[in-house]
Amino acid sequence: MSDRPSDTDYAAVFQALPGMVALLTPDLVYADANEEFLRMAGRRREEVVGRYLFDVFPDNPNDPAASGMRNLAASLRRVLETGERDSMALQRYDIENPARPGEWQERYWSPCNAPVLGADGKVQLVVHRVEEVTELIRARGGPDGDRSQVLEAELYTRARELQELNERLRRAHARDREVALTLQEAMLPASRQTTHRAAVRYRPAVGALNVCGDWYDLVDLVGGHRVGVSVGDVVGHGLAAAGVMGQLRSALSAASRVAEGPAQALDVLGRYAHVVDGAESATAVTTFIDLDDHTITYSSAGHPPPMLVHPDGRVECLDGATDPPLDARPDPVGRPQASTTFSSGATLALYTDGLVERRHEDIDTGLTRLADSLARHRGDDPETLADAVLLELLPPGGATDDTALVIVRL
Incomplete structure (x- = not known):
């Protein structure tokens, strides 16, 4: 046989593996x-x-306590959902x-x-490797043989109990995630609250409770043809973060309607x-858009800067009025604002850090990636532009932080 990798018969290698190995589809x-x-x-075969x-290996119907099928199904679901390896505790799984x-x-x-994993990052197959340890569990040898078996059985029992507890916790987390997402949908505006052309997107993070820290708001402001657009991010996830998010969004929405400018709204x-x-x-950033004077006044409390895409493709990073996060100072002071x-025909984009931050990558790389995407798709309508940006910037399997995005055509 040639030494070239292309000449390797991987089907023969698979069949010759010394351990018990099977391949399962996602179904x-x-x-x-x-x-073996x-x-x-x-x-x-x-x-x-x-x-x-x-169907091939069901649980023993004569054993009411049998849990091998349930435990294996839970492990396989974890692999399919996370794309990561899952090693199981020792299992008793009777076979007919x-x-x-x-x-x-x-x-x-x-x-x-x-x-x-396939080229798209999704799980195409699951390698199911099994080690048969029945004889080890049953073994009795020497004067301490009986005690060894008792200890093995005790360890096995504790492992089963721990695995069942983990599964119950996973189900509880899944229920909390569903509640948190429902709360998120109830507190965030389902569609824009302004009469202007805008598109909004929210994408929850991948994971049991990694949702509900991000928020956005769009309001028509009093006094002329003006629009207020804001986004924010609460530290933490889950139900507690969803509750805080709802309070901050409502407070800023109300403050924006009476404030003289975005800095005063963030002060409040x-x-x-x-x-x-x-x-x-x-963190939060808010912009007051005056559509009559063609000006944007903005202020940021520790949040990534909005981006203004001019009709000629030039992207302006609105980072001229950046201040610490909302509760960073014991005694709040006046915040800066810029215009x-x-x-x-210009386009304004506000977003949360889940869109641009990646582990082991400088945030400037993510900001540059966002600016390039916005410039290339600037001719699209806001809805199409929002979808294109999310498609290009979010990982194929989803981000580990939730993401909010607001696109406004000016």
């Missing part, structure tokens, strides 16, 4: 199983390949004697499940945040 159907897997499981995992239907054999397994919000538990280090001008 948990056997795509393949190596010879079939031998140890006591099954023929046609009894396994192409069939649903738990193929030679004697209705007769179940007590078996112990040590499974590990690992993803095979900072004083309010000082007495709200959970608002520590929250800039725009021409008809």
Whole structure:
């Protein structure tokens, strides 16, 4: 055989692997199983390949406490949802004697499940590797043999209890995530509250409770043809962050309607945040857009800068009035504000850090990536532009922080 990698028969390698290995589709159907897997499981290839995992190996119906199927299903779901390897605790998973239907054999397994990712970053297959440890659990040798078996059984029992507890916690977290998302939808405006052309997007983070820290707001301001546009970010996630987010958004919305400018609106919000538990280090940026004078006045409390895309493709970073986060000072002081001008057809983008921040990457890289995307798609309508930016900037599997984006055509 040639030494070139392209000449390697990987199908033969898979069949020759010394351990029990099977390949599962995302629907948990056997795509393949190596010879050792079939031998140890006591099954023929046609009894396994192409069939649903738990049709081939169901739980023992004679054992009310059987949990092997449930535990394995939970592990496989974790791999499919996270794209990460999952090693399971020792499992008792009885299998039916193929030679004697209705007769179940007590078996112990040590499974590990690992993803095979496609070019799109999604899980295409799951490698299901199993180590048979039944004889080890049953072994009795020497004067301490019985005690060793008791200890093994005790460890196995504790492992099962711990795994069941983890599964209950995962289900509880999933319920909290659903509640948090519902709360998020109720407190954020479902569509723009202004008469101007705008598109808003919110994308929850990937993970059980990584939602509900970000918010946005759009309001028509009194006095002329003016619009207030804001975004903010609360530190933390889950139900508590959702509650704080709702309070800060409502407070800034009300303050913006009566404030002389964005700096004064953030002054009021900072004083309010000082007495709200959970608002520590929250950030926000607000812009007052005067559509008659073609000016944007803005102020930022520790938040990434808005970006103004001019009709000629030039991108202006509105970073001239940046101040610490809302509750950063014991005694709030007046915040700065700055102004800039725009021409008809320009585009304003406000966003939260989930859009531009990536681990192990300088934030300037993310800001440059956003500016390039906005400039290239500046001719699109706001809805199409918002979708294009999210598609280009968010990771294929979703970000680890939630993301809010507001696009306004001026």
